[in-house]
Amino acid sequence: MWKAALACWLAILAMPATAFPIHGSQTVLPVGSELNEDALERPREVFRSEALGGRKSYLVNLGDLAFSSPTVLGGTARQAGMSCSTCHVNGASNPRFYIPGLSTRPGNFITTSALFNAKANNRLLDPVTIPSLRGARFLAPYGHDGRMTSLRDFVHNVIVNEFAGPEPSPQIVDAIVVYIHDIDFLPNPRLGPGGRLTAQVGEPARRGEALFVKPFPHDAGLSCAACHVPSAAFVDHLQHDVGSGGFFKTPTLLNANFNAPYFHDGRYDTYDRVVEHFDHLFGLSLSGGDQADLVAYLKAVGDGRQPYERDGVLPRLAEIMDFASVLGAAIPAQDTEVITLAVDTVGGELRELTEEFPSPKDTNVSAGREERRLARAALKDLVLCLRRVDLAAAGGRFDEAADEYINFRKLTAAAVPVALQNAEPSSLFDPVIHDAHYAALRQIYEAADRSSR
Amino acid sequence: MKHLNGSVAAAGEPAASRHVAEDVDVVRGRVARFLPRLVLVCTVLAAGAARTEPLLDDAAERYRPLMAEETDRSLAGVRAMREAVLAGDVDAAQKAWIVARVGWERAEVFTSGFTELDREIDAWPNAATGFHAIEAKLFGAGRLDVRPEADALIFHLTDLRAKIRDTRLTAQGLLDGAAKLAYEVGESKADGGESRFSGTSLDDMRNNVDGLDSVFRIVFASAVEARDAKLAEAIRGTIGQLQTLLQVPVLARLDSRTLRAASEELIIAFQTAAPLLGLQRPSLQDLVQQ
Numbered sequence: 001m002w003k004a005a006l007a008c009w010l011a012i013l014a015m016p017a018t019a020f021p022i023h024g025s026q027t028v029l030p031v032g033s034e035l036n037e038d039a040l041e042r043p044r045e046v047f048r049s050e051a052l053g054g055r056k057s058y059l060v061n062l063g064d065l066a067f068s069s070p071t072v073l074g075g076t077a078r079q080a081g082m083s084c085s086t087c088h089v090n091g092a093s094n095p096r097f098y099i100p101g102l103s104t105r106p107g108n109f110i111t112t113s114a115l116f117n118a119k120a121n122n123r124l125l126d127p128v129t130i131p132s133l134r135g136a137r138f139l140a141p142y143g144h145d146g147r148m149t150s151l152r153d154f155v156h157n158v159i160v161n162e163f164a165g166p167e168p169s170p171q172i173v174d175a176i177v178v179y180i181h182d183i184d185f186l187p188n189p190r191l192g193p194g195g196r197l198t199a200q201v202g203e204p205a206r207r208g209e210a211l212f213v214k215p216f217p218h219d220a221g222l223s224c225a226a227c228h229v230p231s232a233a234f235v236d237h238l239q240h241d242v243g244s245g246g247f248f249k250t251p252t253l254l255n256a257n258f259n260a261p262y263f264h265d266g267r268y269d270t271y272d273r274v275v276e277h278f279d280h281l282f283g284l285s286l287s288g289g290d291q292a293d294l295v296a297y298l299k300a301v302g303d304g305r306q307p308y309e310r311d312g313v314l315p316r317l318a319e320i321m322d323f324a325s326v327l328g329a330a331i332p333a334q335d336t337e338v339i340t341l342a343v344d345t346v347g348g349e350l351r352e353l354t355e356e357f358p359s360p361k362d363t364n365v366s367a368g369r370e371e372r373r374l375a376r377a378a379l380k381d382l383v384l385c386l387r388r389v390d391l392a393a394a395g396g397r398f399d400e401a402a403d404e405y406i407n408f409r410k411l412t413a414a415a416v417p418v419a420l421q422n423a424e425p426s427s428l429f430d431p432v433i434h435d436a437h438y439a440a441l442r443q444i445y446e447a448a449d450r451s452s453r
Numbered sequence: 454m455k456h457l458n459g460s461v462a463a464a465g466e467p468a469a470s471r472h473v474a475e476d477v478d479v480v481r482g483r484v485a486r487f488l489p490r491l492v493l494v495c496t497v498l499a500a501g502a503a504r505t506e507p508l509l510d511d512a513a514e515r516y517r518p519l520m521a522e523e524t525d526r527s528l529a530g531v532r533a534m535r536e537a538v539l540a541g542d543v544d545a546a547q548k549a550w551i552v553a554r555v556g557w558e559r560a561e562v563f564t565s566g567f568t569e570l571d572r573e574i575d576a577w578p579n580a581a582t583g584f585h586a587i588e589a590k591l592f593g594a595g596r597l598d599v600r601p602e603a604d605a606l607i608f609h610l611t612d613l614r615a616k617i618r619d620t621r622l623t624a625q626g627l628l629d630g631a632a633k634l635a636y637e638v639g640e641s642k643a644d645g646g647e648s649r650f651s652g653t654s655l656d657d658m659r660n661n662v663d664g665l666d667s668v669f670r671i672v673f674a675s676a677v678e679a680r681d682a683k684l685a686e687a688i689r690g691t692i693g694q695l696q697t698l699l700q701v702p703v704l705a706r707l708d709s710r711t712l713r714a715a716s717e718e719l720i721i722a723f724q725t726a727a728p729l730l731g732l733q734r735p736s737l738q739d740l741v742q743q
Contacts, residue, residue, distance in 0.1 A: 026645045026652050026704040071710060079705060081643040344710060347717070351640060360568050360739050364579035377738040380636060384724075384737075387717040440579040448593030448650060 023445040028080040029099060030115075034106065035086055036096035040434060041308040042315070043092035043258065046134075046184045056182065056322065058329050062338065063179025065323040066172050067091075069345040075164030076116050081348070084158070084176070091183040093130045093259055103127055108266040117164035129266040131251075132259050135185040138233040139252055144264035146239045146249030152177050169337060185233075185254045186304025195230025201300050208297025211290055216282050224278070224294075228253050234301065243281050256302035271295045271302075312429045313420040316353050320346055321412055327389065327405045336393050339401070343390040347383050354379040356428045357420075364440050365433055368426025375423035378416045382408060509624040509730055512672045516627060519667055520563050521617055527556030528610045534587075535603040543595055550591060551653055554584065558660035561637075562630040562668045567616060568739065573609045577647060583609075585648070592650035624672060625732050631668050632720045632735035634661055638695065639716030642704055655704045662695045665719075673726070680729040684722060691719045 022033040029035075049056050056064075066072050067084040077083075087094050095107040102109040108127040112120045128144050141147065142154035155176050159165040190205075192198045197209050213225040227250045228234040234254055239247040248264045262268040268277065275294045279286045286294070309315060323346050330338035357372040357379075358365040365372075385408045392401035428434045530553025537545035557564070557575070564571055573582055580586040582605060590596040638661050646654025669688060678685040698712045724734045 022644060023649070026649060026654060028643050028705045079643065079707075079709070081641055081709075344714075347713070348641070351713075359577075361572055361575060361577050362579060363572060363576040363581050373739045377736070380737040383636075384717060384720060387714070387721060390714075391718065391721065437579060444579070444589045444593065448589060 023448070028076060030101060032098075032100045034096055034098040035082070036089075036094055037086070038428075038434070038438060039096070040311050040429070040431060042311050043090045043132075044186065044306055044309045045090040045092070046186055047182045048184045049182055051184055051187075057178070058326060059175045059178040060182045061179075061322050062172075062326045063175035063177070063182075065326055065342060065345055066168075066176050067179055068323065068349070069341055070348070071341065071344055072159060072168060072172065073163040073165040074117075077163040078165070082163075087130045088133050091180070092132045092134060095260060097130060105261065105266055107261045111158075111162045116162060119164075120161050127266070128264050129259075129261060132255065133180050133183050134255050135233060135252060136183065137181045139235055140237060141239075141249060144248050145246065146237075151180060155180070171337075172341075186258075186307060188254065188301075188303050189305065190300045190303055191254075195232075195234060195301070197297075197300060202296070204293045204296035205300040206297075207290075208293035208295070208300075211286070211294055212297055216284060218283055222282065230301075242278070253298060253301045255304040255307070257299060258302075258304065258307045271298045274298075313417070313424045313427075316349075316356075317412065317417055317420065320349055320353070323349065324386075324405075324408065324412070327408075331389070331393065331398055331402050331405055334393075334398055339393045340390055343386045347386050350379050350383045350386075353420075354383075357423050357426075358428065358433075358437070362437075364437055365426065367433075368423055371419075371423035372426055375419045375427070378411070378419040382411060382416060385411065509672070509676055509732075510622070512676065513622040513624045513627050516563070516668055516671050517617065517622055519671065520560050521614070523556040523560040523664075524564075524610065524614050524617055525556070527553045527560070528607065528614060530554070530556065531603060531606050531610060535600065535607065538597050538599055538603060541597060543591070543597060546597065546599075547591055547651070550584070550587060551651060551656070554648065554651075554653060554657065555660055557584065558657045559664040559667070561661055562627060562634050562664045563617075563622075564613065565630050565633055565739075566626055567613060570609055570613050570616070574606060574613070582606075588648060588650045592652075624730065625735075627668055627672055628723060628727060628730075628732055629735045631665055632723050633737055633739075634665060635716045635719045635723070636737055638662060638665075639713035641709055641713075642707060643709065646704055652704075655699065655701070655707070659696070659699045662692065662699060666692050666696070673730070676730050677726050681726070684726055684729075688719065688722045688726070691715055691722060695719070 022029055022035075023031055027033075047056055047060065049060060067088075070078045070081050070083045072084070073082060077086075085091075087097055093107070097103070097109065098106045099109050099115070102113050102115060104125070104127050108129045110125065110127045112122045112124070112126070114121040131144070136142075136151065140151065141149045142151055148154045148157065152173060156168065156173055159168050159173075190198055190201050197205060211224075212228075213223055213230075216222040227236045227238070227240060229236050234252045235250045237249070239249045241247050244263050244265070244267070251259075251262075256262075260266075260269055262271075262274050263277075268274050272291070272295055275286070275291045275298075278284065279291065324342060326338055327342050329335075330342065354376050357375045359376065360369060360373065385404055388404045389401045389408070392398070392404060424430070426433065428437055530549050530551075534546050534549035534553060537543075537549055564574075574584060576583045577585050580589070582602060584606065587599045587602045587606065590599050590602075638658055642654055642658070647657050648654045669692065674685060674689070677688065694715045695712065698708055698715065701707050720735070720737070726732075727734050
C-alpha cells in the first residue's frame with residue numbers, strides 16, 4: 001500500500017508544471033513568482049483535536065483564520081495578499097513556492113531580504129526551505145537553526161520581523177500557536193510504538209532500520225538514530241553541523257516524504273542524495289544495496305496516509321465555515337478586532353472562491369453559464385452579508401451583527417452549497433476546465449515574454 | 454424598445470424575501486422623520502411590488518447623453534487605434550487604445566447590462582476578442598496584427614452605440630449596474646489587475662469610480678437626498694473615499710483591503726437607498742439576457 005502512496009506522490013511531483021507564475025507589469029511580487037495557489041491537489045491537514053474525536057476549539061479556528069489572513073502580515077506580503085498559509089499550505093509546506101531573486105530553487109527563499117522587510121535585510125544569500133508544521137509541537141526548538149525555544153516567540157518573529165507585520169495582539173499570537181499545536185502528523189500505518197516499523201513493511205526497509213540504528217564505524221557513539229531518535233518523533237531537539245554550512249536542528253523524518261526538498265536550504269531533492277551525503281560525511285562506506293535499504297526505510301518512516309486532497313467546493317466551504325465560526329463567539333463578546341479579522345479574511349476567501357466560477361466575460365468557458373452565474377451571485381451575497389456584520393459591529397449594534405451572522409449561517413448551510421455544487425462541473429475545480437484556463441493564460445503571457453526578450 | 458431591467462433579483466434568490474422584509478423595517482423606522490415624503494414609497498411597497506417612481510426613470514434618462522458621449526469617445530479611440538495599426542505605429546496605437554479604454558470603463562455602469570456585447574468587447578481574462586485580446590498583442594507582444602480584432606471591436610461598439618439610443622433606461626437597471634461595478638472595483642488587483650499588459654488597471658478603476666460618481670450624481674443623488682440626507686452624504690463620502698484610495702502612484706501601493714471594504718459599504722448603502730426610492734435591492738447577479 002505504501003508503494004501505491006509513494007507512486008502517487010512521485011506522480012504528483014512528476015506532473016507537468018500546472019502552477020501558474022505571476023506575470024504582467026504591475027504586480028506586487030516580482031514577475032515569475034510562483035505561489036502555486038492554483039494547485040488542484042492540496043496537502044491534507046489533520047487536527048489533533050478532531051483525530052481524538054473532539055472538535056476544533058474557538059482558539060484553533062481563530063488561529064487558523066489569522067494564519068490565512070494577509071492583514072496579519074505587513075509590507076509586500078500583505079500587499080501581495082500573502083498570509084502564513086501561502087507558504088505553509090494547510091499547515092504543510094509549499095515545494096513549488098518560488099520568488100525570483102529570493103529563491104535558489106522552488107521550495108526555498110530568503111526570509112531576511114529587502115523585499116519583505118527592508119529592516120531585516122542582511123544582504124546574505126541564505127535561502128531556507130518552508131518547513132511543514134505537522135507535529136510542530138514535538139519539534140522545538142524553532143527555525144532551521146533552532147534559535148528559538150518558544151514557538152510563540154518564533155511566530156511573533158515571523159510576523160513582525162520577517163514579514164513586516166504590525167505588532168500582533170496577544171490573543172492573535174496565542175491563537176496561532178494553539179492552531180499550530182493542533183496540526184498533527186498524518187497517520188502512518190507503517191510505524192508502531194517507539195517509532196519501530198510495523199509488520200506490513202518489506203525486507204529492504206527492515207534492513208534499512210537495522211542500518212539506521214547501527215553505530216557508525218569511526219564513532220561508535222553515533223548512528224543515524226542517535227540524532228533522529230525513533231521514539232521521539234525522530235528528532236533530538238539539538239543543532240548539529242552536518243557539513244551543510246553551519247549548525248541546524250535535526251529535522252523530523254515523520255511525513256518527510258512530503259517535505260522535499262531536503263536540508264535547510266533544500267539542496268537535495270531525494271532521499272538518495274541525502275543518504276549519499278551522510279555516507280560521505282561520516283565515512284560509512286555503505287554499499288549500493290545498503291543505501292537503497294536506508295532509502296526504503298526513510299520512505300516507510302516518512303510516509304503518511306492520504307497526503308493530498310482534491311480542492312473543491314466542499315473543502316473550501318468547510319474551511320470558510322470554520323473561519324467564520326469565530327464570529328459566533330466574537331459578536332456576543334463584542335470583540336471587534338476578531339470580527340473585523342473574520343470579515344476581512346473570510347470575505348477575501350469568498351471573493352477568491354468566486355473566481356473559481358468563470359464569469360460570463362470569460363470566453364474560454366461555455367458550459368454551465370447559468371449555474372456559474374447563480375454560484376457567483378450566492379458568494380457575492382455572502383460577502384455583503386459579512387460586511388453588514390462588520391458595519392453593525394463597528395457601529396456598536398451587536399444584535400444586528402448577530403442577526404446578520406445567523407443569516408450567513410443559514411445561507412451557508414444549504415442554499416450556497418447547492419448553488420456551488422451545481423456549478424462545480426463548469427468551474428476551475430474541474431481539471432479539464434482548469435488546465436484549459438491556465439493553458440490559455442500561459443499562451444498569452446508566453447507570447448508577451450517572447451517579444452520582450 | 455428594450456427594457457434594461459434584467460438584473461432585478463431572481464425569484465429563487467436565497468433570503469431575498471427576508472431582505473425585503475428587513476428593508477420594510479428600515480423604511481418604517483424612518484417614517485417618523487420623513488413621513489410626508491415616504492407616503493408614496495410605503496404605498497408602493499404595500500402594493501406588493503416595488504415600482505420605480507416615474508420621476509426617477511426620467512432622471513435615468515438624463516444619464517443617456519453622458520453614456521453616449523463616453524461610448525463615442527471609446528469608439529473614436531478604437532478607430533484611431535486602427536488607423537495607427539494600419540500606419541504601423543505601435544506607440545500611437547497603444548496611446549489610442551488607452552484613450553478608448555477611458556470611455557469604456559466610465560460607461561461600465563451601463564454596459565454590464567449588455568452581457569453578449571460586454572463579452573465581445575471586454576472579454577477577460579482568456580480573451581480571444583475585444584480590448585484585452587488587442588492589449589495582449591499590442592502591449593504584451595508589441596505586435597500590430599490586430600486588425601481583425603480592431604474591426605470586430607469597432608463593429609461591436611457601433612452596435613452598442615445603437616443600443617444605447619434604442620434602450621429605455623431605468624433607475625433599477627442603473628442601480629444594479631452601479632452595484633455590480635462597485636463590487637468589481639473591490640476585487641483583488643495584486644496580480645496586476647484587469648489591464649496588466651498596458652499597466653492601466655489603476656486607470657480602469659479610477660474611471661469605474663468616476664462612472665459610479667456620475668450615475669449617482671445625475672440619477673440618484675437628489676432623490677436620496679430628499680428622503681435621507683445622511684445616507685446621501687454617506688454615499689458621496691464613500692465614493693470620495695474610493696477616489697482618494699485610488700490616488701496612489703502605482704497599483705502595487707493600493708490599500709486593497711480598505712478599497713474592498715469601501716466598495717462593499719457602497720453597495721450596502723445602495724441597497725439601503727433602494728427601497729427609499731421605490732426600487733428593489735440591487736442584485737449582483739451577472740445578467741444573461743441582453
